[in-house]
Amino acid sequence: MRRADRLFEIIQHLRGGRRTTARALADALEVSPRTIYRDIADLMATGVPISGEAGYGYVMEAGHDIPPLMFTRDEIVALVTGARIARAWGGATMARAAEEALIKIAEVLPPDARAQAEAVEVHSMSPGLTQDVRERIDGIEAGICDRAVLRLSYADAAGNPTERQVRPLGLWFWGKVWTLIAWCELREDFRMFRLDRIVAMDRTGARFKPDQGRSLRAFYARMEAEGKGQMPG
Known part of the structure; x- marks a missing residue:
C-alpha cells in the first residue's frame, strides 16, 4: 500500500x-x-x-472530515472515461480495479459532481479482447514492476514459433492491440511483441537490474531518432 x-x-x-x-x-x-x-x-x-x-x-475530533473532492466537469469526464476504457480494455485485475475506482469516485464526489459523473455518456467495448490477453496484461504489468525476466512462446505474423527470454519494459495500447516493449536476450536488442500472439508466458525466476542502455527511456530515444512509432506486424 x-x-x-x-x-x-x-x-x-x-x-x-x-x-x-x-x-x-x-x-x-x-x-x-x-x-x-x-x-x-x-x-x-x-x-x-x-x-x-x-x-x-x-x-x-468529531466533525473533522476530508473535504469532498472537487473536479471540473472536464476532469470528471476524463476520469470516468479513463476508468471505463481501463475496464473495457485493461487486464483482468485492471478491469476490476477500474470498476472499484468508478464506485469510489461516485462515493466521494459532492451530489452535483456525482450527477455529472453519472451523466458522462462515453463508453468503450472490447469484443476482441480475450481473457488470455487480459491475464497476460496483468502478468506483464506485474513483471515490469518486479523486474522479472519472462519466458515467451511467440508466433510471428506468419505463424512461425519462437522462444524468447525478455526483460519487460512497458506496455503499449494501439486501440485494439496491446504490445509488450522488451529487451530481448536472444536478439540482444529491443523488440515489440503483440500480446495476442503470445502463445504461453511464464517467469524464469530471474530478475534484472536497471540498465540505462536497456531501459524504456533508451527505447523511446531510439524510436524518436529513427522516426518510428508503428505497431509491429
Missing part, C-alpha cells in the same frame, strides 16, 4: 470520534505500530486534529 493511501485509511479509521490504538491500526493496514506512530505524527503536523498517545489510543 502506498503511504498516501495508508494515511487516508488512518483518517478513515479515526473518523467519527472513534478511539483506536496504534496496534489495531497496524493490524488493519498490515504495517508495524512504529509505522503508525510515524504516520500519525505526520498527520498531526499537517493540522489533522488527532489527539492521543502510544498505549492509550488515538481519536480525531
